[in-house]
Amino acid sequence: MLRFVLNEAGRLLLGLFGAALMAAAVAALSVPHAADGLAYFLVAWAGRINELIHLRFGESVISGLSIFVELATRLPLTLGLVGEGVVVAALVGVPIGFLFGAGPVRRAAAPLIQIVAAAPVFCAGLALAYGAASLLHWPVPINGGASIGPGAFPQNAAQAQAMVLPALTVGLAGAAAVQLALRRAAAEAGQESWRFFLRRMGLASWDVERSYVMPQIFAGLLASLGEVMLALLSAAAVAEWVFSCRGAADLFVKSVALHDWSAAAAVLFVFASLTLVAQFVGQCGARLLTNPGPAR
């Protein structure tokens, strides 16, 4: 197990190093004349790498603030959305994944799941906003009126209410990824021959499911943690745009639109790091569940 963790840690470090190089390449575009030719770009890139080594992240050309301050202000809201999304994803995605992951229900539910999964996140967000505005008469900040954030936690009831729809949007996207990972893992576990042999050895079906199949399925979910994180971050970008939240994903979209490459590079690096760390944690967790080592 230790060797596996060290291996994965090495891959994580290599990934973070590559993400830093990529971020430096994007940030280099903000250097004057960097786009004039390969030689100019390489010089600008080397300069940005040097600045990164000395922990100088540059300034946003839009706000004039240091990128570090900009990220520190904006990131908590995005992380809060992702965190709330994880809770919704677990509450909705796990039961759906288990319910529709095996047996005849799986075949019957497959077309329904395809229909639900065909809705892009921004359509789901707009539909939620429409439902909240017309059925619950909530004030919905979808047209840049009262924007949400920054800050991970709402300060009052109005802010808490405003956070419900973005969190639900992100959570439902996460739930789709979670149920997909669970159904995939359940389908793989369903084809394993050891289920049959364990029953032939006298184990009750429930014991086989509880002690052997469930860990396999949860391990499958953990192994897909990187993909779940990608779905959550992507949905956060859309939710922040739809519901006028001033988070890091919103900063990325605006920075790219206004060619503020330093800010865009910083957000890219943070998002890539989050995904890589989720992959690392997920792989180690999956390994622990399926191959706990000689102690057990």
Place this chain on the structure above:
Amino acid sequence: MNPALPAVTGAQSLRTTLRVLGWTGLGLIAVAVSLSDFLASAPPDAAAIGPLLTPPSESFKFGTDILGRNMLSETLHGLSASVRLAVPAALIALLFGTLFGSVAARLPVLVSLTLRWLLGILAALPALLLAILIIALTARGWASLAAGLSAAPLAFVRGFDRASVQARAVHSEYARATGISSATLLRRDLVYEFSGTLSASAARALAAVTIILSTASFLGFGAEPPHRDLGLMIAAAKTYYLHAWWTAAFPALTLMILILFARLAAGLDEGERP
């Protein structure tokens, strides 16, 4: 007699039926796209065709928007623009994703591991953000290329990892032992792997890039008027759809139908197979 057999046959029958339904739907969409200029009663972006924000009625089946544009005509043109952007993007994703990943796994170790590392980093970014970045670095006219390239890294990583396992499989050892060259083995493996799954992979790529393209357009990084795609139409309706639901609902429904048919054509077990 194995009692599992009828269930498997039933599942396969359902899967085949739905795949046929998916491809039939995509075929109908292709016909609608190619005839969109004839089917639509107004040219793209034609304003003041009717009263402003008219709900669906006999005269205007999908209603009109805030500029008096016929929503049925606009939705048809939007569908056409979306499909015309998505088809080349899907081909690019297929070529530079799954196919390139399968080939790269059989390249010399140093080259293949470097490619896996580079593409693995890109795959750690949400495809939507990558597409937005590429569009901003190039031009909006290159949205198809951007969507295809942004969807490719994840497909590359999956194709690479699958092919790496296959390259170490027993049949590869036998092939090498009997003197079959690496190039021949690669060609045979690719034919074997893609002959049955190419259409499903293409449909899956079409669904993925359609979502990326429409979302990028919704965020302001895609098609431009007068060639509005469905994402841009929904973005334009965002300011008033709470009072005029039809301005967003019909383009959104059309977009979902396009994605649904592509997903059905890809097969119901999408995602359930490693």
